[in-house]
Amino acid sequence: MSVGYRPVLWNANKLWYDGALGLFVGLYLILFLRYAPGLLESPVIGGAELRMRAFGSCAFLMLTIILCIGPLARLDTRFLPLLYNRRHFGVMTFFVATAHLWAVSGWYLAFSPLDPWVALLVSNTDISFLGFPFEWLGMAALAILFTMAATSHDFWLHFLSPPIWKRLHMLVYLCYGLVVMHVALGLLQSETGTAYPLMVGLSLLAVAGLHLTAGSVEAKRDRQQVVVTADGDWIKAVRIDSLTPDHGHPVALPNGERVAVFRYGETGEKISALSNVCAHQNGPLGEGKIVFGCVTCPWHGFQYDPETGRSPPPFTEKVPTYRVRRDGDFVMIDTKALPAGTPTPPILLTDGPA
Amino acid sequence: MSKRPFFVGYLGMPRALAMFLAVVVGVLLGTGAVVATVIVEGQRDWGDGGFQWGEGQQTRTGIVMADPYPILFLPPDADHPFGRTIPLSGVGKTGVQKIAREMQGKPVDVSGVVLRRDDFEMIQVSGNEGLVAAADPAPVAGWTGPDIETLGRVTLKGELLDSKCFHGAMRPGQGKTHKLCANLCLIGGVPLTFLIRRADGSVESLLMADPAGMEITGALLDYVSQAIELTGELERRGDLLVFKVDPGTVRRL
Known part of the structure; x- marks a missing residue:
């Protein structure tokens, strides 16, 4: 989180991350070019x-790993630190490509009289399937x-807005x-060998399998949720205990939307509900944790007050909140989201037995 | 659930998570090492052709022919009863058609760097000074080049290549990944050849020509570096086979 912009916001974890990334690329290229x-x-x-081939295969491998990080983190939160600095991974992949x-x-x-860029685009004009200028596909990917x-x-995230930025980056x-x-x-x-295919x-x-598995697990989890009865726009969402x-x-x-429900307070006496979508990069707040009294996104650590959906000053991010009330042992949620940053009273468990 | 380590990037790394990540990084490094090794080991052998820089500038004396592509014919000798054929290219991805046409059918000295792959040889001519009238035409006195022997109409399967990269200017100098480079060479005037593989695994490189015996590059450019079938007249000129084809007979395999 930051109230200003700097080229790169370094911290110890990012330095470790980038160090490991550099080691990976360096070892791969040295092994490929020098020793293999x-x-x-x-x-x-x-x-x-x-x-x-060294640079091309390295970029392909890096892109594969980048795409595996997301579903891996969905399946096991211990992979979340790999997602934390994935942007640097992507930038490094661009440089290797x-x-x-x-x-x-x-x-x-x-060594040709033709300009290399012109040559790249016009030298092969065979558009049959097997003869297709595969270089064009590589250029589009680059x-x-x-x-x-x-x-x-x-x-750019703020300039474009998170939804547009996210869609743009889904082009990966x-x-x-x-x-x-x-x-x-x-x-x-x-x-013609078997190694390449x-x-x-x-x-x-790996990419397709992990995405399908993560999607399947999440869909199963959504189906298993308890929605016992409905009361207008309110749903009986989850057991307090x-x-x-x-x-x-x-x-x-x-x-189809998701809500992040938190039980918090010194003795766990409060319950609030926020949008599950972090205002930063749409990270899953429902997989986050209360840190220093704030809901903390598991992706990049953006924080929100659980009762207002607002980031603590001087930060200005905010997410929609949801009205909650208690019905016996259950948390009831009004499915109509309130505007981002709207203060909402929490359920106070001190009002009755949980 | 409550004891699961929770990572916040700008805070410290939980110890249990650090251990897990160390293992993950180790696995990724190992994966990279395996992938790099497997990819390098899995490559085809693209031949041992290449520029023979160690031999320095070489000069050959023979008869030059410009069509369909610049070729130097060396007269027969004890080791080569049919004579020898050496395709010619310019420096880089260029041909030497212009200068070869000026010297068509004449005794010449060709100087340049030799490219050699197995028994095949080619010369990268060193500029205009690399193809001049023979200083001593005695070795080719009374010889005007090889006789032409017609071998009949044949249908052959193979791959169209630029002869320079095939001889080792690039390795690989054939195949789809090299197609762009091959097309650039061919557009520049490097002789177009058709590589066929005999049943015993040995290869033969045929010089391509249109039915009139002239260059045919433009008509076949889209089929370079692919497995194709061509039908045409085959003829022998010394130890060189020339394949005169109608581009309409090409068929992708």
């Missing part, structure tokens, strides 16, 4: 071509990576699809 060729009896490929383009343009596109890297800063899935096709219509047409297949399996003090409890409403 030595494992062979004879070199089978030129050095420039090896650099193309750019290095791939640089390696290609410095070799396959070089353009998406650039767009996401260039707008990754929180300035299109980017991944383009990269898969770039590889399928390029490298997989040239290399196996790698691409494992990547697809099932709420863990200081931890969020996501509730799916009949209209």
